[in-house]
Amino acid sequence: MTTEEQSQKLFDSDDEIAWCPGCGNFAILTAIKTALFELNKRPEEILMVSGIGQAAKLPHYIRTNGFNGLHGRALPPAVAAKIVNPELTVIVHSGDGDTYGEGGNHFIHNIRRNVDIAHFVHDNQIYALTKGQASPTTALGQVTGIQTKGNLDQPLNPIMLALAAGASFVARGFTGHQEHLINLMKEAISHPGYALIDILQPCVSFNKVNTHRWYADRVYELPKEYDTGNLSQALEQALEWGEKIPIGIFYREEKPTFSDHLVWLADRPPLVDRVWEPRDAEKFMKELE
Amino acid sequence: MTTEEQSQKLFDSDDEIAWCPGCGNFAILTAIKTALFELNKRPEEILMVSGIGQAAKLPHYIRTNGFNGLHGRALPPAVAAKIVNPELTVIVHSGDGDTYGEGGNHFIHNIRRNVDIAHFVHDNQIYALTKGQASPTTALGQVTGIQTKGNLDQPLNPIMLALAAGASFVARGFTGHQEHLINLMKEAISHPGYALIDILQPCVSFNKVNTHRWYADRVYELPKEYDTGNLSQALEQALEWGEKIPIGIFYREEKPTFSDHLVWLADRPPLVDRVWEPRDAEKFMKELE
């Protein structure tokens, strides 16, 4: 059996997949299963969290713990679950609309928290589940069923934004570079702290501009020599989007994670295992006497 | 009479000011009145929009049109009002919590819209009205009534974030450099498109770290030679925060504003003056026959 086949077996869900044939999401599903398998993870050690959208259906299509929450709200429950049980490997899968649109505020502020989770954005530059409206990454001027006169708002650059907000791991992947994507995922999962991969994911049904071809013609992998420790250079590199689109790790830095700051919990069991009796709070009442 | 006195007269509100004596907000209030006066604006041409917080009380303390809305939600009504009536000079005054915390999503996405408004953030690095909790710009580790073990989340850099989101005018001011601030305001108001000034504003009651002294010892004005048209350099410059803190215009670029994209309205009166009869919609019904 290949790794992929073995991973399929271990992480296979019995749910029927509702994505369109040809959708880039399949490649992401395969990649994450393979990455988890290669990292020797077990289904019960993983928690997949998502919002709502096509991408966000992923937790149903893999056999791990899963929390499929609200549109735009994947990050808050994900980081909280990780804080409560640091032994879980917490991974967020969500769409570009989910993450950068409805969920934009959580995106920025959870970068600040630097909780040790991996965040994989299926960036098809469109709202797919709701049938093709502009997302925050849709190009200026692109026409859709709602942007009938072309998209009026300039697109966000998720890489730039993550870097500016202080993310400790920022990468871009492409569903067409499967091995590369698997490796990125493994790096992101292993990175201590918040790790973002913005994954270019063709939507065959609603984004007729940013097709597989379109991406394939433009993406190139950041060279080996690229220094992932240089923030200024990363910002510069992140500006590149157009004729050529770099994929790979733009920036990586080891800095204290959220739990590193919880020094008072250092010698205690994870919150999920906290042992507590009502009487243990009695001392606080004494202060009110 | 000095400009300041004249401006006071023109823009004086009869509302009692509820800020603490010594608060940096007074300097901002004087600065905006002076800037508007020097720009020859009339009260009825101006619309001041705010959220909720100490900063957000400003629309009450100046005689102009005013919309004091919800905490975190100053930008959406502001840009909409501007779209409906482009003849209004629309200015948002709000706090760091209001803008970057509760309102973070609107901050990013309204930068994308590039509606022609000015946005003045009273950045006291604290939630003042609610009595001193950490804001998104409070330093890591700073102790407050809620951050009893020190702030666990690394601070945002509003300048970086605005640049990364694609803002067309990004500046930082300081209440202690009044003339400089007035000039920044005039530039921001005159800039076609979204213009941000993050204003360092000491809160004498709740932020005992970032005091007037603390800022005064650190800020320096970006030199005349500084090229405001260079994004990469602006990003580099924006990283500077600590021993020295630059103030001034980091970046400025003329690009199409939101209304420039509304080509189909180009020859029409502003929406506020739109003339319309029910019968004008009858043609749309014909399509359903």
Next chain:
Amino acid sequence: MDFNILVGGAAGQGVDTVAKVLELILKKQGVEVFSHKDYMSRVRGGHNFHQIRFADRPLYSHREDLDVLIALDATTVKVHSSQLSAQSVLIADESYRTEISAGKALWLPLKEKAVEAGTKLTEGTVAVGAVLRLFDFDFAKVWPVLQSLFKVEIFEVNRRALELGYTLTEPQFKLEFTESQPKIMVTGNQAIGLGALAAGVSFYSGYPMTPSTGIMSYLASKMEEAGIVVEQAEDEIAAINMAIGASYAGARAMTATSGGGFCLMVEGLGLAAMTETPLVIAEIQRPGPVTGFPTRTEQGDLAFVLTASQGEFPRMIIALRDPEDAFYQTFRAFNLADKFQIPVILLGDQYLGDYYQTIPPFDFSGLTIERALAGEEVWKQTEHYQRYKLTENGISPRLVPGRCGTQVVLADSDEHTEDGHITEAADVRVAMTNKRMQRLEQLREEVQEPWVVGQTDPEIVLLAWGSSAGPVREAIELLEEDYSIGALIFGDIYPLPTKLLKDLKPNVTMLINVEQNATGQLAALIRQEALIACTHSILRYDGRPMSGQYISDRVKEVISK
């Protein structure tokens, strides 16, 4: 004459196109059409279907028993053949051949003929041809429809497919109808959009959410012609706050969403009320809680919108009963919002939003836009303008910033003085609360009593609201021969008009609320507002709309218990 055709298949198989072709051909024939769509929350695969009903008299609801079943896949045969009766016909490709329990199965070479026509993608069109023959349709009226629907490149192949299909069957049903008045065919969502356009909406901000998105895309398609702005917001919070800002600045503004998005608009709803900024919000319901059933129908949000947002303030809630009502009520909502300076919520649902119905054209001649803005006499006064002036009727003269000379307009979300400044005074608070709530009392006088359907002074009274109007009306038609039965169907639902309720005769033996929810939300409101308790209730909450037949059956069940 009353026929019902179901066309079903997987998403992406062209079910929508087949339905569209049939609906339009039928409409052009001059019959009345009612076409209801049942679809899943996915883009490809799964099982979607349309039930296209047509008759020689107005139709108010879909039907479940079929005359013709067009199955574009095996699932459709399996799921729907139980809806066939002895006289019905099943049309499907021969590859799906199986046993069916009733009706005549025509296993036709649909796929083969499609290939023959030029591409296997025309399988549905071949089926349409076969159906047209079943009804012996007037072909002259078919071509223009095909031409309007298909681009030139594919018109020819579809024409061929249709003709090939036509040869596969024999006439079986008889069309009987007289040429009638010109009609429009419209969905609830389109009617809401059109009502808003008629009312002069010029600013719409929204965030996509099924099943409300149709309103936004309809308006977006008219942006240029109408000269308006339709902007997609970053989230629903922005959507409502933008609409409020636009309205404050003088535009007629609107937003729409479904329950989940409405959750995020709740604070903005209060803002509109507190700042006394007119606002129209359409809430197109789908089954909750939260994500629930994204593409299905329910009337589960009435209780929610009734009291959404903290504190107390006047609001008006109008449940839309059918596309015609949707048009006129949307228009009225803008006038009411302006008159009372309040938020007005239009409650629709997926059923109403998506079904197509033929109805008489809207009458624009009776419509007048009433902005209720204060005039020069207010802004030319020498005193400073007071946005929240205490007046006898609780309505403060409203001016628009930048359009009132040298006056300025200050709006505020805190408790405020007449000037709009923040206050902490107890007496001002009481005066302002009374001023706000006073308008609720005026609204009580403005509200329209429910539609009355069925017999006068009946013994059995059905109580319904919103999109159940059509199905209930049809149920009454089915029942009134055998029972003393009638119905009150609420459109204006808050403040609740209670006159007709209180006038109910003592001879009422059964008072039955008929609702698409699990708890009976209208019944609860009636208990609260009129102290009247229903004796029975008919509730459906599986996400599927009630048909007239369904309600009629359930009423009989209730009666016979």
Next chain:
Amino acid sequence: MDFNILVGGAAGQGVDTVAKVLELILKKQGVEVFSHKDYMSRVRGGHNFHQIRFADRPLYSHREDLDVLIALDATTVKVHSSQLSAQSVLIADESYRTEISAGKALWLPLKEKAVEAGTKLTEGTVAVGAVLRLFDFDFAKVWPVLQSLFKVEIFEVNRRALELGYTLTEPQFKLEFTESQPKIMVTGNQAIGLGALAAGVSFYSGYPMTPSTGIMSYLASKMEEAGIVVEQAEDEIAAINMAIGASYAGARAMTATSGGGFCLMVEGLGLAAMTETPLVIAEIQRPGPVTGFPTRTEQGDLAFVLTASQGEFPRMIIALRDPEDAFYQTFRAFNLADKFQIPVILLGDQYLGDYYQTIPPFDFSGLTIERALAGEEVWKQTEHYQRYKLTENGISPRLVPGRCGTQVVLADSDEHTEDGHITEAADVRVAMTNKRMQRLEQLREEVQEPWVVGQTDPEIVLLAWGSSAGPVREAIELLEEDYSIGALIFGDIYPLPTKLLKDLKPNVTMLINVEQNATGQLAALIRQEALIACTHSILRYDGRPMSGQYISDRVKEVISK
């Protein structure tokens, strides 16, 4: 013995410190204290005051008529001297000298003595000294209090100030009380926090919002000692979604906010319900709509929280009646949330949240944490675990991810199968809705009937809820000599316990709802749930809390009409 001292001044003048010193000294003397805070939404200036009442018997509410008025500025003299009676004493600096209509004015050299003590900042402490002398206080008990409140650097100067103040007056009032049981002095917000700690809360996420912030800062002050995480979220949406994630992952989790923040939590509320994740939310009300009166009190959000969020699902709402109730009910809320896997909302308000009351220490011995998690027998089974298994009582065995062997736990916001997978099936929908709503029926059996106060089988019955409990109880005490009167005071408010309501005797002539809102939200709920209509109502909505005296006066008014 029942005395009432008001201390007032501008924000930033040390009014809070004076109040704190007095409250603690009084408590240490062994008297019962009830201290209520009235403050503006600003940090400096304006007008704030505390009303500190003390007596030799339990106190349930504040009082408005004063025995002593300490005015730290001229505004306080102006605003409050009307509350003085012939026997009262006013203490203020001589610089504020003016005419007062009743009582004895002592215009003392407070500022001068403060400077003499070392700094003019001690003006308030000088006044405290003067007051202590008025009551001839036991000084031995005063020093420890001062020492506990002031840092060493400023203790000395405050001690001097107190002594100097003591020399300025003569004994005037007589303290009468017997040494009593040890007491605790606690606010509602602290009691909620402590109840949560006792219940084992280990994750709290919130966003600051007056008047709920006290809960968060109380818990934050115990982070280290209790070994928990208190995290400030970027907004209320994050706050509730984080709490849900934490609960899903196995922690006892909580959030708190006020009405405006709750608006943003509405969708999250539905998420907790749909995913069947236990959650405790405290909603500490303030007057709305929207920003309203940030620092004042109202009971205006009951109707809102009753039906907040789209669709239908079980929830439990408990109105907190006093700090003692707040503690026990918060504890209970966590057990109920776990038992029924639902969101439980605790409704408080600014009055309850901020007033200090002396009460007997809480009894921890009767408290048991009941997590109601499924055990090994569930996760060791060979079949795959089903998070939403259909069971007889509608409660699915709950497991925690990563703590159940090789099983995995899938939670979903869509309508889902027993496995937690997205479904579109009508029958599953019905089964899942029934499963969810079934627990509401069980809750109806779990709810606690309202407190009964006053006479048995009274003719006049007051109906109240939440923080009006104390004031109503006091009003009954004032009225029961002259009238046949009693009250039902609701804590559990949804599902509404209706037994006692329905048991009301036919001799009830007046049924009066007493509420801090403008529309009578409890009365509406009672009409809806019990078909009982109040005959009269007493409503206060100026942001100020009702005292026992206030209610008693209003009841008399109602009776005499």
